[in-house]
Amino acid sequence: MMLEGISELPLHQGHVPAWLANIMKRLAKAILEIMVEEFGPDKIVERFSNPLWFQAFNNVIGMDWDSSGSTTVTTGILKEVSWNNPDLGFLVLGGKGRYARQVPEEIPYATELLGINSDTSKLLEKASRIIAKVDSVMLQDNYTLYHHALFVSENGVWAIIQQGMNLKHRMARRYHWFQDTSFYEDPHKAVAGIKHDLVLNLVSRESRKARKTILDLAKENPNTIINEYSSLFNKLKGQREILSYITPSRTGRIKLERINKIIIYEPLPLPKHILEKLRRTYEVQPGNLDDLLLIRGVGPKTIRALALMSDLIYNEPPSTNDPVNTPYDPFKYAYAIGGKDGVPYPVNKKDAEEVIATLEDIIYSAKIGRKEKLLAMKKLSKIKIRFRIVY
Template sequence: MSLEGVAELPLHEGSVPTWLLRIMERMSLAILRIMVEEFGPDKVVERFSNPLWFQGFNNVIGMDWDSSGSTTVLTGVLKSVTWRSPDLGLLVLGGKGGNARRVPQEVAAATRLFDLGDEKVRELEKASRLVAKVDSALFQAGYTLYHHALFLSENGVWSIVQQGMNLEKKTARRYHWKHGTSFFSDPHEAVSGTPSGKVLNIVDSRAEGLRRVLDDLVKEGLERVSSLYSQVYNSLKGQVGLTTYLAETGSGSITRVAYGDKGLLVYQPLPHPFEVHRLFKSIDVVVDGFEDLVLARGVGAKTMRALALVSHLVYDEPPGFDDRVDTPLDPFVYSYAIGGKDGVPYRVRRREAEEVVSTLEDIINRAKLGDKDKLRAFKKLRELKIRVVGKYI
């Protein structure tokens, strides 16, 4: 039975007790070993691009079902156990804050370990940067990124999980990416969180015209782009709708500005033309198209808002304004495996949790010794219908 809805991740205080963290690590490693045995590392990495499966794994090991900290804790646990067990054939890189910024160094170490070659290093570094830029600058819904984790298999297959925080709403949303998808046209495997209403979505598949316009403009030169933006900005300057908006609200919202005989949707605030000009003058790499612009150092959310406005007003190619949040299953049911850290649906019982982990470890050890019956019996569990709180899953 599937349950439709969205997963809202509120801010939770506190940390995971050391004893529970050890159980989480043992259980995670046991589950990963069984999954790698059954599916192989490529498929396991791909599974983490599914937010429901990601959250279900989180709940099974005892983390809260609805906490923003579930992303940080789970990826931290998985990073720890995969780097200690490279025979699994998969690694987790990055993490929260400073750990996210170490992805390039960790990519180099991981590709050496898996013998993937220099070309794969460049591919992974580029993918990591593009994914971060898309969710911070091209898909703007009022969330600031603070977590970036890359899941990598020994064959070079990757998934990326990012999380952003909205401090005003005190909620988080998670962005899931899968190897082989487009970076600029409906690129997400899924976005898990609370819908924000109108957003600025430059990677909407219906915004292909905007991306094509910016690609052509950039090829003409950044001076040309800067000049066009100045004209657009000045044409809107002084309008009551825009000035009132800037005076009364902060960033991260859509406002409708009167322009000619129509209302123009503008994502605010917009940078002053001098800021855009100064940024373009400082770019010290060759920018030959839309992708180069996105990857350029210093080009962020404000700049992309400005360029989206140019495309919209001058060339009649608007961005998307629809949010993309889709979570078709409530993964709360998986919390009944061993309970949750904060007592929902019940507090983790240490002895029972350790018994579960020991059972999983025993299955793996027997399978290593040639007793495949135990492992096959474990696989059969997925065919059973387990009754949980009056519902079948």
């Protein structure tokens, strides 16, 4: 299941009650142990790179059917279960808020516990930093990242799950990555959520030339770029250059009719605010996009300004398409034991305990031997989940 992408969910507040959190941990542990026995830890990490499978797992263990908390709570549950049971062969790092920023600190401990070499550890740290930048800088969709989690197996197979929030629309959007994904060209293969009309999508295939131009501009003398940028900034404010009263246009200067075709994604930052950042990129002379994004201070405003210059000067506009589609509805899995918010119905403790007991019994049997394991998996396939109709 080689599927990475974005999932979009409403922002919810509240917390998971202790009794439900305990059920979720036990049920998650039971399911993961079955998966390790059947597929191995690498496959578990790969599965979580699929946003739809992640949502299904979230719903099965009893979390809300459509909540932003499905990311933070489920990832938190998985992190606790994986660190308390290292024999599963994979670990979850990071999490929400300040925990997201702790991934670089947790990587050495995780790789040592899993027996991963130092070279892979460095690759994990770089991937974590680059992906955080890509989903906030290269894809500017008005969602602010506040959650970042790294999944890694004992063989070094990794996936990253991030989430951003849009307070205006009261929505959260989840981004899933798998290690074989290109960082800069159509990395999101599956997207479930609300499609927005206008985003700055520099990771689209359509933005290939714009990405090259942006990298070239980052190595140009910043004064040249700022002169053009300032001219655009002033024209958009309705100001005119004094020379425009003498001659209709000048070679190398911005023409008004060209500006009218430029798409402005957000209010432009003042030229003086990005000059210093452009000077940093000029000093570094980045050889590729990784180098550019990892320069301290290079964020959404700087890249947005360079994208506008790419469009304006070289007529290489970036894509404005939001990468959204909805292959299927994962919320049907909410009917396994119900959800915290009572949707589609309240969690039934008795039903949940029966599911857990059955899974735990299957796992116990599966550990006895190959024959018993096969019988146990047949039992699992026959489990009947009760559906309720709520009016």
